[in-house]
Amino acid sequence: MNIKIAASAAACALAFSSAVLAQAPAAPPAWKQGMGDKFKDSPLAPNAAKNTETPASEIPIDKFKVPKGFKIEVWASGMPGARAMVRGDKGKIYIGTRGIGRVYEVTDAGDKRTNRVLVDKLTQPSGVAIMGSTLYVMAIDKVLRYDDVENKPDAMPEDITAKFNLPPEQHHNWKYLAFGPDKKLYVPFGAPCNICEPSEQYAQIRRYNPDGSGMEVIAKGVRNTQGFDWHPKTGELWFTDHGRDWLGDDGPEDELNRITKTGLNFGYPYCHAAGVVDPDVTKADKKATACKDVTKPVALMGPHTAVMGVKFYTGDMFPAAYKNTMFIARKGSWNRTQKLGYDVLHAVPSADGKSVKMTPFLTGFLDAKENKFLGRPAYLMQMPDGALLVSDEQLGAIYRISYSGAPAKK
Amino acid sequence: MLIAFFAPCLSFVAAAQTATAPPEAQACVTCHGPDGNSVTPNVPSLAGQPRVYLENTLVLTREGLRGNPVMQGLMKGKKDVQIVAIAKHFAALPVRPPAPTADKALQKRGRDLAGKLRCASCHDKTFRGREQMPRLAEQREEFLEARMTVMRDKPPPGTDTIMNATLHGVSNEDLKALAHFLSQLR
Numbered sequence: 001m002n003i004k005i006a007a008s009a010a011a012c013a014l015a016f017s018s019a020v021l022a023q024a025p026a027a028p029p030a031w032k033q034g035m036g037d038k039f040k041d042s043p044l045a046p047n048a049a050k051n052t053e054t055p056a057s058e059i060p061i062d063k064f065k066v067p068k069g070f071k072i073e074v075w076a077s078g079m080p081g082a083r084a085m086v087r088g089d090k091g092k093i094y095i096g097t098r099g100i101g102r103v104y105e106v107t108d109a110g111d112k113r114t115n116r117v118l119v120d121k122l123t124q125p126s127g128v129a130i131m132g133s134t135l136y137v138m139a140i141d142k143v144l145r146y147d148d149v150e151n152k153p154d155a156m157p158e159d160i161t162a163k164f165n166l167p168p169e170q171h172h173n174w175k176y177l178a179f180g181p182d183k184k185l186y187v188p189f190g191a192p193c194n195i196c197e198p199s200e201q202y203a204q205i206r207r208y209n210p211d212g213s214g215m216e217v218i219a220k221g222v223r224n225t226q227g228f229d230w231h232p233k234t235g236e237l238w239f240t241d242h243g244r245d246w247l248g249d250d251g252p253e254d255e256l257n258r259i260t261k262t263g264l265n266f267g268y269p270y271c272h273a274a275g276v277v278d279p280d281v282t283k284a285d286k287k288a289t290a291c292k293d294v295t296k297p298v299a300l301m302g303p304h305t306a307v308m309g310v311k312f313y314t315g316d317m318f319p320a321a322y323k324n325t326m327f328i329a330r331k332g333s334w335n336r337t338q339k340l341g342y343d344v345l346h347a348v349p350s351a352d353g354k355s356v357k358m359t360p361f362l363t364g365f366l367d368a369k370e371n372k373f374l375g376r377p378a379y380l381m382q383m384p385d386g387a388l389l390v391s392d393e394q395l396g397a398i399y400r401i402s403y404s405g406a407p408a409k410k
Numbered sequence: 411m412l413i414a415f416f417a418p419c420l421s422f423v424a425a426a427q428t429a430t431a432p433p434e435a436q437a438c439v440t441c442h443g444p445d446g447n448s449v450t451p452n453v454p455s456l457a458g459q460p461r462v463y464l465e466n467t468l469v470l471t472r473e474g475l476r477g478n479p480v481m482q483g484l485m486k487g488k489k490d491v492q493i494v495a496i497a498k499h500f501a502a503l504p505v506r507p508p509a510p511t512a513d514k515a516l517q518k519r520g521r522d523l524a525g526k527l528r529c530a531s532c533h534d535k536t537f538r539g540r541e542q543m544p545r546l547a548e549q550r551e552e553f554l555e556a557r558m559t560v561m562r563d564k565p566p567p568g569t570d571t572i573m574n575a576t577l578h579g580v581s582n583e584d585l586k587a588l589a590h591f592l593s594q595l596r
Contacts (some may be wrong), residue, residue: 035528040528040531041530041531041535042531043531043534043535045532045543047541048462048466048541049466049542050465050541051461051465051466051469051470052465052469052490052493052494053490053491080469080490099466099471100470100472100473101473101475102473102474120473120474121473121474121475131524170571171571364504
C-alpha cells in the first residue's frame with residue numbers, strides 16, 4: 001500500500017491536475033483505512049469535538065470521582081479543545097489545541113484564573129513545550145519559538161519551522177512535545193494512516209536540539225504516541241501509543257511502552273499490542289516473523305481507549321505511595337461499540353520497569369449504561385504545590401486534583 | 411467574484427419566519443432563507459443541519475480557518491454563545507425541499523457511488539448527518555457539487571483531511587451524480 005494515497009494533504013491534491021485526479025483511484029480517509037467489508041455498514045466514527053466554550057456552571061464536576069482523601073475542582077474553563085499544558089518559570093500556563101487552531105495562555109491569580117489566546121489560526125497546534133520562559137509551539141506545518149513569553153505578552157514568535165524538516169501529512173502528525181532530561185526536544189511523527197506501510201519519515205519518535213539541529217530518530221514502529229514522560233529515577237522514557245482501528249471491538253489494545261535504549265522497534269505496522277500480527281499489511285510469508293525483534297509494551301491500556309498523557313508524580317502533596325508512579329489519561333474510544341476509557345489511571349511500575357499495576361484514579365466521565373461520555377480527560381500536569389492538573393479536551397476545562405486526607409464533603 | 415456570487419442574496423427580504431429567529435440569526439436569513447431553506451444558488455440550506463456541525467463550522471469560520479470572506483466577515487467578533495444560539499435555531503427548523511426532479515440514471519450512479527465511498531458511515535444512512543457531520547440529504551444540488559469539488563481539489567486550511575481523502579480521484583461527472591442523488595433524497 002502506498003502511503004501517498006492516504007490522507008492526502010492539500011499540497012498533494014494541489015499538485016495534481018484535475019485530469020490526473022479524475023483517473024486516480026479513490027482512497028478511503030486515513031482513519032477508515034483497513035476497514036474491512038465486515039465494518040462497511042458500521043456507524044462508528046470519531047467523536048465530535050466541541051469548539052465552543054463550556055461555562056464552568058455546565059461542567060458536571062460532581063459526577064467526577066477521585067479516591068478518598070482527594071478532591072477535584074474546576075480550576076480553569078472556557079478554552080475549547082484544551083490539550084497538553086506546560087508551565088513557565090513565572091507560573092503562566094500554555095495549552096495547545098487541535099482543530100480550533102489556538103494556543104491559550106492561563107494566568108493564575110491564586111483565587112481565580114484568566115485566559116487569553118496567545119496565537120490562533122494555526123493548523124493543529126497541539127505541541128507545546130517550555131524551557132524556562134522560552135515557549136515552543138508545534139503545529140502540522142509550523143514551529144514557533146516565543147522568547148521570554150511570560151514577560152512579553154506581545155512578543156512576535158521566531159519561526160523556526162525550516163530547521164525541523166516536518167513531513168507534509170496531517171493525519172496523526174499533530175504533536176505532543178516535551179523536553180527530556182537531556183534538554184533535547186522530543187517530537188513524535190505518527191503514521192499518516194490507520195494502517196499502512198509508512199515511509200521513513202513517519203511512525204517514530206525523534207529528538208532535536210532546541211534550535212532544530214542534531215535530529216535523531218530514537219524509536220521506530222510507533223503508530224501514534226500522544227504522551228510521554230521520563231521516570232524520575234531511571235531517566236527512561238515511557239510513552240503511550242494508540243493501537244490501530246477496524247479490527248473489532250476488542251483489539252488491538254493501546255499501549256504503554258518504555259524506551260530502555262535508542263533504536264528500538266515498537267512493531268507498527270506489522271505487530272501490534274502484545275503480539276497481534278497485522279492481517280492487512282503483513283505478507284503471508286512474513287507472518288511468522290512479524291513480531292520478531294519487536295519491543296512489546298509494558299502494559300496494555302485497553303482497546304481503542306485513546307491513551308493520551310502520562311505523567312510521573314514527584315510532588316509531596318499526595319501520599320508517599322504515589323511518588324515516582326504514573327498517572328495516565330485515556331481520552332476514550334470511538335472505534336468500539338461500547339465506549340471505553342474516559343478516565344485517568346494510576347499506574348505503579350515494578351522496580352525493574354517491566355510491568356505496572358494499574359487502578360482507576362479519576363472516573364465518572366463515562367455513562368456506560370447510556371454509552372455516552374461527559375468529558376474527555378487528555379493531559380496531566382503537576383503543579384509546584386503537588387496538585388495535579390487534568391485537561392478535558394471536550395469541555396475545554398482544566399481540573400485540579402488535590403489531597404488533604406479529609407473525606408469528601410457529602 | 412465572491413461579491414457577484416452573493417449579490418442575489420441582497421434582493422431577498424426576510425419574511426414572516428424571521429420573527430422567530432434570535433437576533434444573532436437575523437443576518438443569516440438574507441442569504442440562507444427566512445426558514446433556513448435556501449433558494450439562493452450556491453448558498454446552502456441550514457435548516458435541519460446537526461447543531462454541532464453548525465457550531466463547529468461557524469467557530470472555524472470566525473477563526474479564519476474555514477469559509478469565504480463574506481462569511482468570515484459576518485462571523486467576526488461573534489461570541490460563542492451567539493454561535494450556539496444560531497446553530498440551535500437552524501438545527502431545529504424543518505427541511506422544506508422543492509419538488510423532486512430526479513434523473514433516474516444519474517440518481518442511481520450517485521447512489522452506487524455513495525455506497526462505494528461509504529458516505530453513510532459518517533453522514534448516517536439517511537444522509538441527514540449527525541453531530542459534526544453535515545446533512546447532505548435535500549441540500550442544494552449545485553452547492554453540494556461545488557463544495558465537493560473544492561474539498562477534492564484544494565481544501566482550504568482548517569478543513570480536515572477526511573473529505574479530501576474520500577473524494578480523491580472522483581471524477582467531475584461522478585461528483586455531479588453524487589450531488590444529484592443527495593439533493594433528490596426525500
